Amino acid sequence: MNRILNSRIFKTSVIAASIGMAGAAQAQEAEQLRIVGSSTVYPFASYVVEEFGATTEYATPVIESTGSGGGLRLFCNGVGNDTPDITNASRRIKVSEFKRCQENGVTDITEVMVGYDGIAFAQSSVNDPMPLTREQIFKALAAKVPVDGKLVKNPNETWSDVDSSLPDREITVYGPPTTSGTRDAFEELVMEHASEDMEAYGGKAYTDIRSDGAFIDSGENDNLIVKRLSENTDAFGIFGYSFLEENADALLGSSIDGVKPTPEAIGSGEYPVSRSLYFYTKNQHSEEVPAMMEYANLFLSEKMIGDMGYLKGLGLIPAPKDVRAEQRKSLKNQEQLELADLEK
Structure with a gap:
């Protein structure tokens, strides 16, 4: 009888211990920060992630490069352990x-701008420099272009077809997918800008990119585009400035509308294909995931995004000092993003 009772006590203890271990594992999983989003912001966020894991008591966050659109889709799926706490974005x-x-219950979001980046239109450094205008790039990549006043399927096969002053090189451009913030920004800053004053488009912006092989969707891995440019030296690639700076010995960025992609030109907005970089915090997770605010504060610290910060060495263009201070204040107060802010 005692043997049976002891056996039952032992089994109950094992079950209780198992439940306790499972609960602890779930708690640890909940507390571990999960980050998704932009491939452009990924190198900067990854650096902060590693520093955070090495210098704090928290577990190293899990970070995934999903693209801006893909990250926001995951982020907006709802609230809970199975959704990300922070998403990075290379556009708003x-x-x-x-x-x-809002529809899925993610109703308390803070928007944080971490700095600036430019979109590079680059080729292998074995070539001579090839200055371009946004109109020339548009005519090379638009799905339909005006010919004799009518919109037709893009007939341009070489850059010299676009403009006789350009080299007789086949048009091949490796670029980001539709889920990418870089793609969104490129369409807005290049395609929309170039087309909005063209009569053939009826005064409307045109952003459709050709799908006949001249533009090649290369996924969210910008390093893959860099690699392909070393293999196909006639091609161009579209990616964030940080990747151009990181591979300055192998790549050559084109000037756009007469402005070279430099940190100074990007930071001032003179470079016409410049943009802001962001991350978004899901404030409804802040109590269950205390690492979220600690990580976000580290990201916004002067040692990361300041004029002499570590991330500048990776290609991030720092925002002005007063803008950085505003972003820290917004994060500290967990200022809630409103629809009206986006409709301004």
Whole structure:
């Protein structure tokens, strides 16, 4: 009888211990910060992640490069352990994405701008420099272009077809997918800008990119585009400035509308294909995931995003000092992003 009772006590203890271990594992999983989003912001965020894991008591956050659109889709899926706490973005959240967040219960979001970046249009450094205008790039990549006043399927096969002053090189451009913030920004800053004054498009911006092989969707891995440019030296690639700076010995960025992609030109906005970089915090997770605010504060610290910060060495263009201070204040107060902010 005592043997049976002892056996039952032992089994109960094992079950209780197992439940306790499972609960602890779930708690640890909940507390471990999860970050998704932009491939452009990824190198900067990854550096902060490693520093955070090495210098704090928290577990090293899990970070995944999903693209800006892909990250915001995951972020806006809802609230809970199975959704990310932070998403990075190389463009601002869209109104449609914000509304989806609200519909799914993600109602308390803080927007944080961490600095600037430019979109490089680059080729292998074995070539001579090839200055371009946004109109020339548009005519090379648009799905339809005006010919004799009518919109037709893009017939341009070489850059000299676009403009006789350009080299007789086949048009091949490796670029980001539709889920990428870099793609969104490129369409807005290059395609929309170049087309909005063209009569053939009826005064509307045109952003459709050709799908006949001249433009090659290369996924969210910008390093893959860099690699392909070393293999196909006639091709161009579209990616964040940080990748151009990191591979300055192998790549040559084109000037756009007469302005070279430099940190100074990007930071001042003179370079016409410049943009802001962001991350978004899901404040409803802040109590269950205390690492979230600690990580975000580290990201916004002067040692990371300041004029002499570590991330500048990776290609991030620092925002002005007063803008950095505003972003820290917004994060500290967990200022809630409103729909009206996005519709300004």
